[in-house]
Amino acid sequence: MEPTAAERAIEYYRRRLDELVLESCERVRAADLPFYRALPLPVMQASVKRVFEAVAADLESDAPQAYPAILSALGVQRASMGVSVTEITAGMHFGFEVVSEAFAVDFAADPDPILFWERKRGRIAYAGVAALADAYLVAREKLIRTQADEILALSTQVLPLYPGVLVCPLIGHLDHERAQAMTTAVLAAVVRHRSRVVVFDLSGVPLVDAGMASHLVGAARAVGLLGARPLLVGLGPGVAQAIVAVGLDLGQIPTLGDLAGGLAHALAVLGKTIVDA
Template identity: 90%
Template sequence: MEPTAAERAIEYYRRRLDALVLESCERVRAADLPFYRAFPLAAMQASVKRVFEAVAADLESDVPQAYPAILSALGVQRASMGVSVTEITAGMHFGFEVVSEAFAADFAADPDPMLFWERKRGKIAYAGVAALADAYLVAREALIRTQADEILALSTQVLPLHPGVLVCPLIGHFDRERVEAVTTAVLAAVARHRSRVVLFDLSGVPNMDVGMADPCSAPPGPSSCWARRRCWSACGRRSPGRSPRSASTSTSSPPSATSPAASPTPWRCSASRSSTRDRICPSGHATRR
């Protein structure tokens, strides 16, 4: 029985696979792509051969699976190394180009296997690029989240300056998320060091929304309760200047005036920014004076 065009194309591809891998590697090296420039030839050939074998498997299936899977794994690895996605797609293009040229040269008088390859090439390449793009997107988002968390942690340092005194340098623009992170860090440091004074250095803050920076001074309600509740949970004190009636809007009950946690000496927090003096409530929120 005469083999079909698909069978002849697949047999030809597998038979020429090693030669096609070598030709593809030579073109990639000739292109002088930054990532592949220092790639050892033996390692490059082994990596490219795995990709070509995945393409061979997908030539025999209706839906490409092996090639997208290997590019997805490759994308996660390369993205973590900082490799540009265009360098990977350029390498893919060289490989497909080498195979297409081989089919065109060897099946000039018998175009059916070549047409089978070109149809399959389009489906396989599209599925691979889609998988690669998704992998890069997920990897880059994870990297950005990690970097953002690290920056947030570095920007909320609370340092002991003197027994009972802490200093918190603030740098950059502040949104609600950063204000909440600073509040959490300050309260944790206050409880850990049993401090009565917190100094905030605002020289590195170009501007700050007073309403956002001082939820303790906002009218009682859900938006301000969280700050007072944190004050009570961290130090067992009411925010200074708050009457029991206004403080009772929180979902937590503040300690009574006779509670052992209460202190006759209120907290004192201050901030310095050039010649500007600010008043800071015990939860670490600034109000312009």
């Protein structure tokens, strides 16, 4: 029985797979894409061959599965490396282009295998791009969340300044989420270190709004409920004006000009003094 167009196309693709891989790699290198530029040729060839083998598997199936699966895995991997989707899809385009050109030449007098390939190519490529985009987006969102958590952790550090004294340096804007994280970290540190004084250093906060001022005072009062003394140091004009503008009562919360003054005040609370050597 005469082989069908599908059988002829699949046999041809598999027989020439290694040649098509090499040609695709040459085109990718010629395009000088940033990510692929740094890849050693054997590594690139091995990666491209896995993709071509996935396409071969999907040529024989009713619905694309192998190619979308490998593109999904690549999306996660490349997202973590900072490679753009454009670079990934450009590499895919070169691969499909090489195969289509080979079919056009070798089946010039037999168009049915060409039609089979192009129909399959469209479905496989679409499914692959969709899987790549979904995986890439999820991976990037996860990376951004991780980085945001790391930044939040770094921006809510509570440091022992002296036995019984903690300092909480604030930098940038104090929104609701960060205020909650800071308050939780400070209260936990007060209990853990049995601290009697907490110095909130605002020298890295040039401007505040009413919400931030309220969060700040709330954190200071929460410290007081645990029996520790809160101090505010490094208040710039913008911070002071915001506190006054919203009518917040600092009550028994001392405010000092800088960290050195805050430390001296904290030591005085502990019954200590700084003596010049």
